Amino acid sequence: MQIVFMNRLCRRSGVDGENFAQLWIGEEEGQWRLGWRDFSGEEETGDSLWYEGGSWNEMLCVYRHELAVKMGDGYRPLIDGVFHDDDNLSxxxxxxxxxxxxxxxxxxxxxxxxxxxxxxxxxxxxxxxxxxxxxxxxxxxxxxxxxxxxxxxxxxxxxxxxxxxxxxxxxxxxxxxxxxxxxxxxxxxNHAIDEESFVSWHYKQKELKYKKQLERLRLRRVLLQGIEEGQGMEQLRVLSGVSRREVLEVVEELEKDGYSAEKLIALELSEVSPEEQNNIWTAYELIGDNFLKPVLYKAYGDNFVPADGLDLYYERLRLIRIRFRREHPAALGIVTPQ
Missing domain, CATH: 1.10.150.80 (HRDC domain)
Structure with missing residues (x-):
């Protein structure tokens, strides 16, 4: 295995004591390994493997999250810039x-x-x-x-x-x-707070931020795999453990990033009549795709109040909007809650 990154960290322990650790990233035949090694003096006292896999992005998310945990606990790097992001605050x-x-x-x-x-x-x-x-x-x-x-x-x-x-x-x-x-x-x-306590708190905030990023990355991977296997919205909801609305939000993100969710869209719209789909498409052409509610009433009528609620119809709007934005990339906008 080739070591591509290594840094040493130190944490004060007691009045005079110090704990040292080593953080490393290695690569071998396209597989990434990320680890943490504790030292006591010159002896190794513990070795933890944080990540092993083929995704650089996932490894980097794990790296940032776990490092933020350690720095929140008081470890400080001997070489700055360990997060490999824009860490310089104004x-x-x-x-x-x-x-x-x-x-x-x-x-x-x-x-x-x-x-x-x-x-x-x-x-x-x-x-x-x-x-x-x-x-x-x-x-x-x-x-x-x-x-x-x-x-x-x-x-x-x-x-x-x-x-x-x-x-x-x-x-x-x-x-x-x-x-x-x-x-x-x-x-x-600025003079009323303890600087070291503030720095530890700051790294705790980073820990929460990177944890969310890691969870989002893993959710994207789960949904991509499920879509490729031909699973529908309800199956994806159960598989991912998030709401159908959040599933759709991530699917929209994936489409923006160049992935295709067409298998899911075709499956979910298979029982929606061509006329209904055409009405929605025409509504997008006439009034744009930034706001869902005007499109809903343009496609279904101003007095549309289905007995089973509007959630299913908003799902259809969002699925068709993905197709619409593929063909009208200039119309791509911010996803707006209904």
Missing amino acids: SRSQEQLKLQYYSEQYGNEAIFEELCSWRRGKASSERKAPYILASNRLLRMISAFLPRTEEELLQLPGVGEGKVSQYGADWLSITAAAEREHDFPLSWV
């Missing part, structure tokens, strides 16, 4: 991450719960998804820094003039009653 990004870290450690839980309650009520009254109104990250920051004015709200990452005009008064009415220990601007945060 000073502004660093500041925003530190605000997020502080808010997660020192947020006012009572205020956070009140903000979450406000979000549930507002989402219901405006018929919007809660995350569109405000993310958990933003509500955490509001609960930690307790802004008193619109100008202070605007100093929080993720808050713009639009959000302030829509919801600022509501947020400020919630934070007004809480006592706060620090004022704005928030430059004091």
Whole structure:
């Protein structure tokens, strides 16, 4: 086996002790191997094989995820740049991450719960998804820094003039009653946090990010294999363990990346009449393919309310949209939820 990459890492243990480890990537006849080796002094104390297989992309995802776990536990590389990605954060990004870290450690839980309650009520009254109104990250920051004015709200990452005009008064009415220990601007945060704890937290965030990437990559592989074997939507749902909607979202991704899902499309549309398929296709030609709801009512009529619900019909729209986008690549757009 040829070693193509190796790095040594160190973690402080106790007052004076240090633990060392070695991270390596090897290749032999198109097969990749990825491993971690622990050392105690000059002796090897443990060897773990993280990956063995033929996919460079999957190996790289495993590498980044497992390395983030180790760095979250305190290991640091002797040579920087170990993630093989754009790991250089701007000073502004660093500041925003530190605000997020502080808010997660020192947020006012009572205020956070009140903000979450406000979000549930507002989402219901405006018929919007809660995350569109405000993310958990933003509500955490509001609960930690307790802004008193619109100008202070605007100093929080993720808050713009639009959000302030829509919801600022509501947020400020919630934070007004809480006592706060620090004022704005928030430059004091940089000195209020422990740098090593922040760095470990940052790598924990990377761990979650790379875990999602790895899960997505493996889901794509499972679906590609299932499609090639001639499985339908319900079989793919059971095989992958995700919803039919998520199966379709990944199928759309695969098509964008140059893979073919035609076997699945042909199978799922085999019992849909040519007339119905033609109506959907014509609707896409007339009004475009970015929004599904207008296409649905153009194809089926304004008063279309099937007894068994609309999910099956939206699936048909999305499957036919894949074919439509193959023939009209200029129309390829962002997948928009119905």
